Amino acid sequence: MKTAITAAQAAALVPDGAVVLIGGFMAVGSPHRLIDALVARGARDLTIIANDTAMPGKGIGKLITARAARRVIASHIGLNPETQAQMIAGALEVELVPQGTLVERIRAAGVGLGGVLTPTGVGTLVAEGKQVLTLEGRDYLLEMPLKADVALIAAHEADYLGNLNYSLTAHNFNPVMALAATTTIAEPGQIVPVGVIPPDAVKTPGVLVDHILERPH
């Protein structure tokens, strides 16, 4: 049985300077209450690993506006002019990673692989400074795992044991991020009794979840 924590308690588990995985895709399937709590706590110097930085005022965009991040590792920042502005001003370091490479780098950290060998990015700016392995006649970039201190993920439902399921396009990076952090905090839309999510419907086993955000009031 897990104990539900408040948003403020969750935010306190994310120290300044932490490396944080945050689920969501253009603010869909993001842990919105956890993000709000991080902003409210005045978090600073975070390294945020996420698909994108959403838009100003939405999802991860709120953390950018609040200048909570020192570094962002993402595949897309195009819809958030504030991310671009902070980057150009030198206040924010941005590492752009192809989306498929980003998800595999997170996965590699989560499942104990030493790196990812991907054809994506070979011969482009993304390949700069990276090792290329030629395997069976094709070139692959060696990309390194991305591990985090904390993963903040959103789910559709959690049961009391932390088993999670996800809805439609709100899956995105959430299930893989649950594997790749020292501490995983899940923000479910609902909390349901054990057994409501049958074994075949569990997409993130509760053993991966350290804390569940309490239900919305």
Place this chain on the structure above:
Amino acid sequence: MKTAITAAQAAALVPDGAVVLIGGFMAVGSPHRLIDALVARGARDLTIIANDTAMPGKGIGKLITARAARRVIASHIGLNPETQAQMIAGALEVELVPQGTLVERIRAAGVGLGGVLTPTGVGTLVAEGKQVLTLEGRDYLLEMPLKADVALIAAHEADYLGNLNYSLTAHNFNPVMALAATTTIAEPGQIVPVGVIPPDAVKTPGVLVDHILERPH
């Protein structure tokens, strides 16, 4: 919409000498009717990639008894003395692969990665002849992708479009194998109308399935 095929038609899609992925774990979650059809067809010289060779008279064990295989790539053959006997007699080549490495090698082929960097097997017999990469201070074996001509998988239900779900411990290697072959043939326990398997319950999207075995008579 997919067309259902008979077991004999399915067996005809697996030519002698083919490399075949077969789902199941100790004959649980194996495509039993497809296996029977391959035996009935008198298939020869197959390379079988599977977790194990089950036991004589069960699952993949039937193909071993029928001497349908020239080569087996598996993690465990301990419960099938016929596999061992054929191997010792030189009639069957066996490559033993750690289970976690086997599944990742199949996955790498299915998702377009050039290889797998795993700590498993470093310093053991498994490492012989393989490249070792030292990454962030730890050694990893470079293991190569395992691609197949045909994947024979078992599922709990298929809908008319080939969307699949799986039950309990009958998932095992089936979902990943659906990604890694030129032709994927699914043997579902039931065939249901489109929509019976809701989007969040689909574990293998129908686009990965080339043929569905007709319902049992």
Place this chain on the structure above:
Amino acid sequence: MDAKEIIARRVAQEIAPGSLVNLGIGLPSLVASFVPVERGVFFQAENGVIGLGARPPEGMEDPDLTDAGGGFVTAVPGAASIDSVMSFGLIRGGHLDVTVLGGLQVDARGLLANWMVPGHMVPGMGGAMDLVAGARRVIVAMQHTARGKPKIVARCTLPLTALRPVSLIVTELAVIRPEADGLHLLECGPGVTPEAVQAATEAPLILSGGIREMTL
């Protein structure tokens, strides 16, 4: 018919029955409207669904069901939810039949640049690099010129998206296929001459005869 509709209609003809297709945001997304439902095509949105459908009726929008641009969509019967691991596994693993992408430049080698303009626009590559590396066919759908300047150039001056040549370029003026010996002009837009296409194109075009007008 405006330029975008010409492009979208022509690209739609390339989509084979039963195929799995990813449409980029912007112009490429218009292609879906011209693919008849009975063709049984499945559209993938890389953010997480196979079986993307049109915009939902007013009041039926689900915040958990959007396309890669964040817009509300529906899911067709038989759709499947996929997480980002599966989504890019399908893309990079060669399971996607066609991707239709916009372009900033395509060059004589068929190489695409579509993800950044150094010093001006650094949106990030999103899924573009994986799509070009992994899809079976890569179709570039773009207007032929930008502010009067050719987008089909001798050699890309913008950072490349991938080292793999694209399969086909469709603009309002032309259908062009990159091959080892250069860019082959296959079709011209309605009322457009091969000479006019070449005049709007920096890269040399190979006119190997049999050039048709697009049928739309």
Place this chain on the structure above:
Amino acid sequence: MDAKEIIARRVAQEIAPGSLVNLGIGLPSLVASFVPVERGVFFQAENGVIGLGARPPEGMEDPDLTDAGGGFVTAVPGAASIDSVMSFGLIRGGHLDVTVLGGLQVDARGLLANWMVPGHMVPGMGGAMDLVAGARRVIVAMQHTARGKPKIVARCTLPLTALRPVSLIVTELAVIRPEADGLHLLECGPGVTPEAVQAATEAPLILSGGIREMTL
């Protein structure tokens, strides 16, 4: 109490509340019986379930619900089905708190050999190499000797399972912890002296004082 029960009972004491545990087939699988339900431990069967339960009542067996040995099991409330990708992702990724495995040999370095006897028995490693490489703690549960010969040896003569030393060795005679300087004898079995343990052990044992008798 026979040797196997002593071992299983003692190993069960090592299983912390709420942990995720994988038990090998054979002797290690007996451990589950001695872990109280209220400890909230989840057992993983690497073939595909987290939340493995006891054998089902007669007539309620499900051919799609078995353990890694192929035997019928149940699933506890809150169990999760996992495919082999997730199963070994959890194992190799360090998400498994404890694995309990049988052993053919363990040596003075704490290295385990448990998957083949060249020329005699080549069953394959199954999941053993991943389990030893990836679990947070690796406990070897085995009888102290085989046919009167020590299984805890100076140096393994059988092929190794991994280069990583195991965390703890539990036999009916002793609890031994491999460390950098060798094998530390921590506990002796009921009525067993340290001298008797050493006599049944080829590798030298370090007796650093405070050796207790197992409490079972």
